[in-house]
Every structure is written in C-alpha cells, then in structure tokens.
Amino acid sequence: MNVWLQITDTAGAVLVFLGAAICLLGVVGMVKLPDVLSRSHAATKPQTLGLLLVLAGVALRLRGGMDLATLALIGFFQLMTGPVAAHLVARSAYRTGQIEHGELLFDDLDAQLTEPGQDSGAGQDADPGPGRS
Amino acid sequence: MSGPETVDRVLISAAVVFVVVACALLLFRISRGPSMLDRAIGLDVFAAVIIAGLGAKSAFARDSFYFPIMLVLAFLGFTGSVGIARFIAVRDKPLSRGKPAGRSTGESAGESAGKEGRG
Numbered sequence: 001m002n003v004w005l006q007i008t009d010t011a012g013a014v015l016v017f018l019g020a021a022i023c024l025l026g027v028v029g030m031v032k033l034p035d036v037l038s039r040s041h042a043a044t045k046p047q048t049l050g051l052l053l054v055l056a057g058v059a060l061r062l063r064g065g066m067d068l069a070t071l072a073l074i075g076f077f078q079l080m081t082g083p084v085a086a087h088l089v090a091r092s093a094y095r096t097g098q099i100e101h102g103e104l105l106f107d108d109l110d111a112q113l114t115e116p117g118q119d120s121g122a123g124q125d126a127d128p129g130p131g132r133s
Numbered sequence: 134m135s136g137p138e139t140v141d142r143v144l145i146s147a148a149v150v151f152v153v154v155a156c157a158l159l160l161f162r163i164s165r166g167p168s169m170l171d172r173a174i175g176l177d178v179f180a181a182v183i184i185a186g187l188g189a190k191s192a193f194a195r196d197s198f199y200f201p202i203m204l205v206l207a208f209l210g211f212t213g214s215v216g217i218a219r220f221i222a223v224r225d226k227p228l229s230r231g232k233p234a235g236r237s238t239g240e241s242a243g244e245s246a247g248k249e250g251r252g
Contacts, residue, residue: 010140010141012141016188016189017147019185020151020189023181023185024152024158027162027182030162030174046178046181046182047177054192061195070197070200074200077208081211082181085177088218088219089217091218092170
C-alpha cells in the first residue's frame with residue numbers, strides 16, 4: 001500500500017513538472033511569435049494544458065476531498081474565463097487593425113465588417129443587427 | 134530521506150525553476166509588447182503561470198494554504214485583460230482602415246464623429 005502511495009506521489013511530481021514545462025514552452029512561444037493572434041495562440045497552452053497538468057499533479061499529491069474540490073473549481077474557472085479574455089482580445093485586435101490581413105488564410109469577418117460600410121457610406125444606418133455588438 | 138522522495142523534490146524544484154523563467158520571459162514580453170493587446174495577453178498568461186507556481190509550491194509542501202489565492206486568480210485573472218481589450222486598446226491605436234466600429238461602448242461616439250468628419 002505504501003508503495004502505491006509513493007507511486008502516486010511521484011506521478012504527481014511528474015505531472016507538475018510536465019505542466020511547468022508546458023508553461024515555459026508556451027511563454028517562449030509568446031516571446032518569439034510576431035503577431036497578436038499568434039501570441040494569443042501560444043498563450044492558450046499555459047492557460048489550459050499546463051495549468052490542468054499542474055492541478056492534476058497537485059491533486060495526486062494532496063489526495064484530500066476538500067483539496068480535490070478546490071482544485072476542480074480552479075480548473076473549471078480557468079477553463080471558463082480563458083476563452084472570454086482571448087475572444088475579447090482577438091476581437092479588439094481585429095477591429096483596431098493590428099493584424100496582418102495578408103497572412104490570413106481565411107478572413108470571413110472582413111466581408112462581414114466592410115461590405116455594409118462600403119455599400120451605404122459611413123453613417124449610423126449601416127448597422128447590421130446581429131453579431132455586431 | 135528515501136530515493137523516490139528525492140526524485141519528487143528534484144522534479145518539483147525543476148518545475149519551480151521553469152515557472153520562474155517563464156515569469157521572467159513574460160515580464161520581458163509585457164514590458165516590450167508593441168501594443169496594449171500583447172500586454173493584455175501577457176497579463177492573462179501571467180495569472181496562469183502564477184497559479185502554476187503556487188500549485189508547485191503546494192505540491193512541494195503538501196499544504197492547501199494557497200488554494201483560495203489560486204481560486205481567486207483563476208476567477209478574476211481575466212478581468213484586467215478584458216478591460217484593456219475593451220477600453221484601452223481602442224484608444225491606443227486608431228483605426229487604420231475604414232470599417233464600422235463597435236457602438237456599444239463609450240468610444241463609439243468619438244469614432245463615429247471622426248468617421249462623419251472624414252466622409
């Protein structure tokens with residue numbers, strides 16, 4: 001029995017190590033990638049995979065009921081709030097023109113945003129309702 | 134101290150070193166970021182890396198003292214980035230091409246005024 005507890009401890013340590021390594025890799029990607037959207041792509045690796053691996057490692061090493069519940073809540077809130085921030089940052093980057101439009105393979109939002117404005121000038125009446133808020 | 138415990142301690146110490154190096158690189162990116170949106174993403178990742186570091190510390194010492202701090206960081210870490218993306222980055226760099234902007238916030242009045250002035 002003691003052997004299995006030791007194995008669980010070592011597995012938890014290995015998971016913490018892997019999570020920290022993935023955090024470091026994602027941050028290296030954030031330093032080296034050139035664009036806001038590319039950095040946003042690199043930023044999601046520490047936020048989800050690295051953090052979930054670290055939390056799983058901590059859960060394997062602590063093994064308490066209350067601790068497991070708190071760790072599950074931490075992972076849940078991180079998974080809930082990460083996409084909200086990433087979505088708003090990418091939306092703001094697109095709308096303020098900070099992305100390279102020549103490097104995008106597909107740009108469906110461009111047609112959604114520019115065509116009504118070019119058709120009817122630059123007035124307030126060029127406002128298609130859904131998906132614009 | 135037995136052998137496997139030494140392995141655990143070495144692994145978690147290496148994890149803490151990785152987290153510290155990641156924090157240093159993120160501070161470089163936050164101070165160097167060309168636009169405010171890069172800094173917003175950097176701050177968002179910074180909260181996640183701090184949570185990972187606190188988790189490594191909790192795994193090393195086997196205590197759950199820092200779990201509420203990790204919970205609050207996971208819950209509120211995105212608000213700074215949302216605020217920057219919503220209210221500061223629009224002011225940071227003006228529009229570079231003609232397109233209608235969002236109309237639900239305070240900056241839409243100035244942008245629409247500028248648009249009327251151009252057209």
